[in-house]
Amino acid sequence: MPAEMAPPKKYVTSKGEVRYEVRYRNLDNRSTRQRGFTTLKAAEKWALDNANRLAMGSHIPASAQRKLAGHFVETYINRTATIRPTTAASRTSTARTWVLPTWANRPVGRIDQDGVKAWVEELHQQGVSAATIEKAVGVLRGSLALAVSSKALASNPVVGIKLPEQVRRDNAYLTAEQVAHLVSHAGRQALLVSFLAYSGLRFGEAAALRVRDLDLDAGRVRVRASVTEVKGKLVEGPPKNGKARSVPLAHFLRAPLASSVQGRSSDGLVFRAARGGPLRANTWRSRDFAAAVRAAQGAAPYDKPFPTLVPHDLRHTAASLAVQAGANVKVLQRMLGHAAASMTLDVYADLFDTDLDEVVAALAPGAQASGIAALLRPAGNGELPTPRAPGDS
Structure with a gap:
């Protein structure tokens, strides 16, 4: 049976604030109390939960509960x-x-x-x-x-808390023509912008690429690492999902990349800052990429305004261009380095909407040949025909 417990008692703090306390007997039958509840409801709930814990022998001592x-x-x-x-x-x-x-x-x-x-x-x-x-x-x-x-709490009060709903920003997708327009105004960043838009690598993954990661003859890029800025310092680690992957390299990028890395050691960076050091995402985004986007917007035709972008939109663009070229969800998952195809679908479900129409169109010939349409054709009175049992003539 739960230990006997008195109803919560109201008291006033030295600051004049109303609080509630619960008096109870612990497993050693010693009288103790728990104070500081802001509402009677909270005190009563704790009292009931505590009574159940005492009954099951899982009571948390008051000294443990006082840990900050x-x-x-x-x-x-x-x-x-x-x-x-x-x-x-x-x-x-x-x-x-x-x-x-x-x-x-x-x-x-x-x-x-x-x-x-x-x-x-x-x-x-x-x-x-x-x-x-x-x-x-x-x-x-x-x-x-x-x-x-650590046995300072019987259960986690944060579990089950409902959170405000997030409004996710729509993905921005550039067409091939828009990518070319941006590249034409990207100056010395043209090769990196093109690479990001057609490979789908995250910026940190591109910044960590070494010459040895390029297999230009086979048209493959080995993604082994990612570099990020943490408290002003660049830290290199594994890609986001912890796994290396191989990404196809568009034919038109192979010769420019070969020319760009010519003479560098196998450990040299593929993409470098103006002074030869590693690229920093924040600097590149706010200075180089933003300048390219502004130039592209300024030179865009009046009837075809150029969108405002962030570097990650080039990854979205790579996904869109790949789907347009016929890539399915599994191929896109491997290309982007997602942990599961379900994640790819969650992020890029809108890219596969047209597949639904293609599925319906593909089902039509078989359905027509089966005669199902005739079975469902309404009679003159508007009612569907009565289905015949197998063997009926």
Whole structure:
């Protein structure tokens, strides 16, 4: 039977704030209490949950529940051995900006779903983007999962929290003619812009390419690494899904690439900054690529305005051009380096809409030959004919 527990009791803090406390007897039959609940409902819910935990012998001692959430957040963001440097940096930034200011000094035993929901709503009201809220909630969820595994919490109050819906930006796809127009205004970046638009590599993957990764005779590019900027430093690691892949190289790119890397060692970079060092995504995007887009827009015909782009749109363009050339989902998945074909479909479902019409058209001849259309043709009174049983004459 659950231990006997008195109804929550209201009290007033030294700051004049109304709070509630729950008095109960622990597994050693010693009287104790849990304080700090902001609402009677939260106190009653905790009391019921605690009674069930006591009944099952899974009660969390009050001393463990007094551990501060900030301790678990710091532990969570410092566990970086199994994640990419960019992910680690993003978690740390998110924790410092959005999570720790609210939860650092809160005992984990006083964090409940109502409080987490109120925090999410507060961020939303402040105009924080849905994507950022999702990251913040993810950091808090992971941190409190450590509290659960450390026996400081019986369950994770962040699990099941509903988040604001994200509005995803539509993918931008350039036509082959638009790619050529952009390339004609890209100056010394023309080869890299062309390469990104026809290979589908992420910018970091292109920036990490070495001469040894090019097999120009076979028309293949071996994607083995990706370089990203973390806190001002360039960090090289594996591609996003952790797996190397081979990507086909368009014929028209082979001779320009061969000329560009001529005389470089096999370990030399294929694409380099103006002074010969590695490319930095932020610098290239804001300076070189933005200038090319502005020039392309300025030179575009009045009746055919050129779109505003970011470098990642060249990857989307590569996907679109590949589908137009007949690539199916599995081919596109391998080309782009997605972990699964389902991810490719999720990102590029709009590119395969026309396939539905082709499927319907392909079904038509077989259906016509089977005679099914005649079976479903309405009679003169508008009713469908009565189906005949097999063997009926």
